[in-house]
Amino acid sequence: MISIIIPKEIQIIYKYCFTNCYSLACVSIPASVNQIGRNAFTSAVNLKRISIPDGVESIETDLFNNCFTLKQVVIPDGVTSIKNHAFSDCTELNDLSLPDSIISIEDYAFFTCANLEDITIPQSVTTI
Numbered sequence: 363m364i365s366i367i368i369p370k371e372i373q374i375i376y377k378y379c380f381t382n383c384y385s386l387a388c389v390s391i392p393a394s395v396n397q398i399g400r401n402a403f404t405s406a407v408n409l410k411r412i413s414i415p416d417g418v419e420s421i422e423t424d425l426f427n428n429c430f431t432l433k434q435v436v437i438p439d440g441v442t443s444i445k446n447h448a449f450s451d452c453t454e455l456n457d458l459s460l461p462d463s464i465i466s467i468e469d470y471a472f473f474t475c476a477n478l479e480d481i482t483i484p485q486s487v488t489t490i
Contacts (some may be wrong), residue, residue, distance in 0.1 A: 370394050375402050377422075384408060391415050400424055400445070407431060411457075416440055421448045423468075430454060439463050444471045453477060462486050 365388040368375070372392065377399030380386055386406045391398075396417035401424045403409060411434035414421070418438070423445040426432055434457040435449075443466040449455060450473040458481060467490045472478060483490065 364388075366390070368392055368395065373397070375399060377401050378404070380406055382406075393417065398422060398425060401427070404428055411435070414438055414441065419443070421445060423447060424450070426452055428452075433457060437461055437464075442466065444468060446470055447473060449473075449475055451475075460484055460487075465489070 364385045367390045370392040373394055373396055375395060375398045379402045381401050381404045383406050387408045387410060389412055393415050395415045398418055400422040403426050404424050405428040407430050409429050409432050413436040416438045419440060419442050421444045424447045427447050427450045429452050431454050432452045433454050439461040440463050442463055446468045447470045450470055453476050455475045456477040462484045464484050465486055465488055467487060
């Protein structure tokens with residue numbers, strides 16, 4: 363299994379950056395990161411948990427799609443949207459709290475998240 367520590371100078375993780383990194387188990391994302399591009403972690407099938415930094419405002423399209431073993435995601439206050447298929451096929455996801463800053467949850471955001479038994483939609487959400 364691989365662990366990655368992203369340097370504190372990094373501000374953007376570009377789209378597809380860690381797509382298909384099958385051995386990736388742990389990623390440490392510094393507070394300096396304020397944008398994570400779509401599909402950045404798609405099919406990182408051994409990723410178990412991740413914390414999104416405070417400066418990120420959107421959970422992008424397909425960001426964690428097919429991360430089958432992802433169990434825990436920490437989403438900070440300040441995130442306003444969860445895009446299409448952001449967590450699709452995260453079949454082991456069971457620990458997720460949505461902050462009150464969320465306004466929009468798009469199509470199939472939690473498609474086939476079979477172990478996500480309880481999720482509270484904040485009153486701030488206007489579109490789902």
